[in-house]
Amino acid sequence: MFKNTIWYKSLMGAEKSCLKEDKIKKVHYKFEDGREMVEEYNTDTEVLLRRAWKVKGKLGGEGKWEVEVGDPIPDATPNTETAEIIESQDQPILTRRNTRVNLEWRIRNLPYPLETYSISANNDEKCIIVRTTNKKYFKKLQVPEIARLGQPLEQANIQSTHQFNTLIIMYKKPQQLLDMDKEWFEELKKVKPIKDVPNDCKAQ
Structure with missing residues (x-):
């Protein structure tokens, strides 16, 4: 049963805050081991659109967000020179998505x-x-x-x-994952959205 997994228990034990923008629900998790994760859900379909993990900077800086599911998070300060080079590459580009099933x-x-x-x-x-x-x-x-x-x-x-x-x-998705997706979205409904948005949250 998914409720017995370390993953589910860590989600339950994490400190959670959320924001709602139009039909997107953004949830920020702070786990007991210090890790941070952000998820974005479509509130109509209840499908996870993005999951990203905060990766600590090598020199103890702010660190970056590593995307597990969804499109990459746009860099706040893109380098126009390298952006053009990246666009012109014919290298295979991998992205992860989720649907209901x-x-x-x-x-x-x-x-x-x-x-x-x-x-x-x-x-x-x-x-x-x-x-x-x-x-x-x-x-x-x-x-x-x-x-x-x-x-x-x-x-x-x-x-x-x-x-x-x-x-x-x-x-x-196996039945156990479908059940967990459904159960977890219900659980997230208990997390009340923040009214005043701190600036650092808007950037995510």
């Missing part, structure tokens, strides 16, 4: 047809391994949601499609 990965800039890819659940390494028969691409996709529940990855839950040079990999 699936965990989803999108890998852009992969031009090969669907039959080129081998996508396999690897429980020894607790990840999904993506490789191409032409040996042009290899990637290990972490699935922290399943690992936190202590469940094995099931090959039968993996589906994939390929369109517009993008490989889309979907992992069907």
Whole structure:
């Protein structure tokens, strides 16, 4: 049962605050071990749009946010020179999404047809391994949601499609994760939104 997992207990024990902007609910967690996490939910669909972890700066600075689910958090001070270089790269770009029923990965800039890819659940390494028969691409996709529940990855839950040079990999959420998603969204309704928004929260 998900309520017995270390993950669920740590969520329950975390200090939580939240903001609501239009149809987005942002929740900030401060865990007992000092770690910080931010989640964003669509209040209509109850789907998690983003989950990011605060990573401490190497020199004890403010640190950055590392995105686990959702689009990268825009840098407050983008360097225009490097931004242009990044845009022009043809390197594969990986993003993580969530839907109500699936965990989803999108890998852009992969031009090969669907039959080129081998996508396999690897429980020894607790990840999904993506490789191409032409040996042009290899990637290990972490699935922290399943690992936190202590469940094995099931090959039968993996589906994939390929369109517009993008490989889309979907992992069907097991019942335990669906139950936890639903239960946790109900739990978050108890967290009252903050009226006065501190400046540092707006930036997240």
